[in-house]
């Protein structure tokens with residue numbers, strides 16, 4: 001019997017009914033669909049700028065910051081809110097935020113939700129779902145890949161919102177050209193794509209043996225401000241080439257003339273797999289700028305064939321489900337009912353049981369609990385309450401980084417003791433650390449900030465110092481990248 005009721009309580013059907021305020025409004029959706037670099041975000045922002053009060057929701061901190069700067073430059077007062085930083089502009093009419101920091105209790109005249117296909121992301125999709133279901137705005141602009149169209153129609157059927165659709169085409173052509181076989185064929189404006197941090201560094205080192213200081217580099221683990229710096233150095237032609245992972249596929253604007261795929265398969269956390277055609281298209285689409293053509297190629301014939309097929313492929317897998325995640329109250333209710341018999345209940349066990357019993361409509365999936373369970377397991381012994389665990393385990397931290405998990409345990413211990421949480425004291429001189437350690441320390445700073453947002457700055461007392469330290473760390477990383485000091489890394493490329 002408990003099991004049946006358990007099922008009932010883990011009922012995640014009709015999530016549109018969770019958002020009463022939004023349901024009581026007349027909302028009009030404007031969907032801007034098209035390939036990379038076709039002007040979708042640009043157009044949506046033009047609408048946003050005209051609204052008396054508006055919000056822009058970005059998939060990445062850097063994009064939120066870019067719109068924040070863009071709006072303020074155009075004379076529209078705009079604040080910035082992300083998991084890491086808050087910049088409140090007095091009397092601001094607009095907000096640029098990361099989608100996870102969107103305030104759904106606020107009313108807006110106009111909202112822009114960028115990169116809407118992320119609604120299907122295994123670990124972040126629910127932030128887009130919540131935005132689409134819960135935004136209290138009369139006019140909502142969604143930008144992204146047309147693959148998400150049918151799913152959105154299905155959602156609007158339920159929410160009873162009206163919608164219109166705008167289709168975009170690339171403003172310049174994208175041409176496939178024959179593979180390159182030697183670094184002598186590289187030209188300024190080239191962007192070389194590989195799928196691991198290690199490979200990117202190997203390529204940078206290989207090229208810089210002959211052409212010192214010629215490469216900017218971008219990958220996911222670099223602090224956003226370093227990525228921005230690298231993009232600026234490349235865009236201003238201070239550095240001729242850009243070496244990047246697929247982190248380049250979404251985000252800042254780059255002045256890339258040609259994309260060169262060094263590989264067309266990547267490790268996706270579970271296994272090595274070939275890129276999907278839409279992934280190749282998204283990265284390749286980065287070549288070319290407003291009104292200037294782009295080129296794409298590879299270094300092997302087999303990758304060339306793969307890209308050729310991908311570029312003309314039009315049977316893309318449709319996105320048919322949106323991510324969903326329970327509120328804490330739903331988890332709590334489920335826990336109270338099913339585990340009231342005094343059995344000890346861990347947070348990861350609660351998530352696992354909930355996901356086993358959860359009932360969802362077929363247009364939704366339960367967002368991955370993997371990362372939250374990893375964090376939960378590593379801090380389980382500390383004995384935080386379920387609510388504290390919920391706050392702690394849902395911050396975006398890099399679970400693959402064992403240093404981050406170790407420090408997470410220390411922070412959790414301080415929270416348990418209701419003590420002020422101080423940042424770890426790094427006596428080591430940053431100059432003596434290797435690049436990877438610097439990146440790890442930056443991750444720790446990010447975790448500290450994310451926790452301070454959840455548990456309050458009264459407890460996380462070092463926020464101001466950590467922000468300053470964070471900047472020092474990213475400046476040090478930047479220096480290392482720009483001074484080509486990574487000579488110890490293996491020069492793998494020549495063997496490949």
Ligand SMILES: Nc1ncnc2c1ncn2[C@@H]1O[C@H](COP(=O)(O)OP(=O)(O)OP(=O)(O)O)[C@@H](O)[C@H]1O
Nearest residue numbers: 034035036037038039040041042043251253289290
């Ligand atoms: N009408 C326009 N006038 C001037 N510049 C434009 C115009 N439309 C787009 N651009 C510029 O073209 C570039 C690409 O536009 P945008 O970022 O809007 O593309 P997108 O379709 O959103 O691409 P992505 O899929 O990568 O997000 C940007 O630098 C943008 O400022």
Ligand SMILES: [Mg+2]
Nearest residue numbers: 040041042143
């Ligand atoms: Mg865009």
